[in-house]
Amino acid sequence: MSLNLSMKSKEEETQIIIHHWIRILNIKFGWINGFDKFVANYVMIFASNVFMLDNFCSSFKLLNTFNGHTNWVYSIDCSTFDGDQFICSGSYDRTVCVWNVENNKQIQLSSYHLSAVTCVKFSQYHYHNHHQNVICSSSCDKIIRFLDIKHNRKLQILNGHSSSVYGIKFSSFHCGRYLCSGSLDNTIRLWDVKTSKSLHVFNGHKDT
Template sequence: EHNGRVDSIDYTIFNRSEFICSGSYDTIYVWDVDNKKQIGKFKHKDRVYCAKFSQYHYNRESKEVICFASADNSIRFWDYKCNKILTVFKEHSNSVTCIEISPFDCGKYLCSGSDDKTVRLWDIEQLTAKIVVNAHENTISCVDFSPLQNNNKNDKNNIIVSNGHTFCSGSYDQTICVWDIEANKKRNSFLHTCGIFRVKYGSNELANTILSSSLDYNVCLWDTRYNNLIRSFKGHSELVYAVDYPPFVVNNVIGSNSSVICSGSLDNTIRFWDIRSDKEELYVIKGYSGKTAITTLKFAALKKKENYNKQKSNDIDSMRLYYGTTNGSIYEDIYRNDMN
């Protein structure tokens, strides 16, 4: 348990074992999911805004590394097995508020946003910033990579290995911007009524959508192809700090991964919404009692027993939800289709 608000949670599988990492104020924890115990701790000299597992270091160097963004204007890579800082990026001129690892090219690229109003695309292997974008008129609060390629084979800049990828950034200036990496320019933008807290690209059928949350307590779903708002979801009574797409079916009640989104709020609820409907939320999880609120969430596949795997080897239909709170606690909720 952290001493203060949990600002970020990430999940990974290294060497067939599951881990989560969490960041709060100046501290990062690493947790062994199977044994439910803390296996690593790093205390930084300044605030830690975001922490992510580095897939690049695991895939290329067999190292278990966490990348974190800090108020000291830096991005650092911490080998938690050896308790050693491997690399430091220091090109931002103000607090680094958000980071995201690329889901393509073995996690070779890192996107970062800052109070200096720039977004930077880093090559982790070459230790350089490939792109620097003067992106917004205020603090950049969130970034994300698109998992989808647009098959733009005419781009010859060779900024990254793959063609056709984009990333998006959200800011307190009320805008979300989508950036074409190879063309090195803004593709389109969306305007909220208030400052943006979180952005998240969809996957599979929803890969052309961006989910966002804002200071106006609303959750919005945007279409990047037609540059328009698909739907706004209203129901939270406080700031919405976290949004995501649930990856699995839940109890046949919440729905499938092609139609459901999720949001967590300072009103101490997590809400599931059907993007095909303008009705009320499908399902509401109320946070644990006491003066606390939801600040971050992360979905993960549910580990199944061997006999269960044999019965449903082609049907990944269960999930775990980890969420962090303002009181420093991290909770795990488990959902199975075979649960009554």
């Protein structure tokens, strides 16, 4: 009821404003005689959307807090494996953390990098081709590493950038076989995850 009254008052207020424009500016609507109704309806729709958005936002609530890092968290990713949901994160503290979302347990804390971990991704290639839960991480140590979560085992290393690697992305085709990485050396590299080889180096970025 209060919403209807509010929307009605908004419509009346809009009508007053429109008539004020007509009087002051001597506007003749001509072929847009329904302009006042159009604006009033727009205000009603806007008010309704704001109300729904407010209800939607008010339904947000904090479900969980995952603690484990001792410094800034740079990157997060999530995945489902064998029915379980996982979250991984990379931090300035040089570690990669993995949590089981269902029970809020930290199942992995790896410190294989020598500098800040800038980006983490669950490896689509290892999931689709080997049914392994593997995390790929990039770092300021210029190295891209792969870690088998279940067995806490280091897999391949991609080494080719001459400066910090800040972004990694698996291909959406060929089951994630290809990986792109972006670095402070102003290059983007295309890798074949299967062979661990760098296929191409894209140059073109410049310092700004």
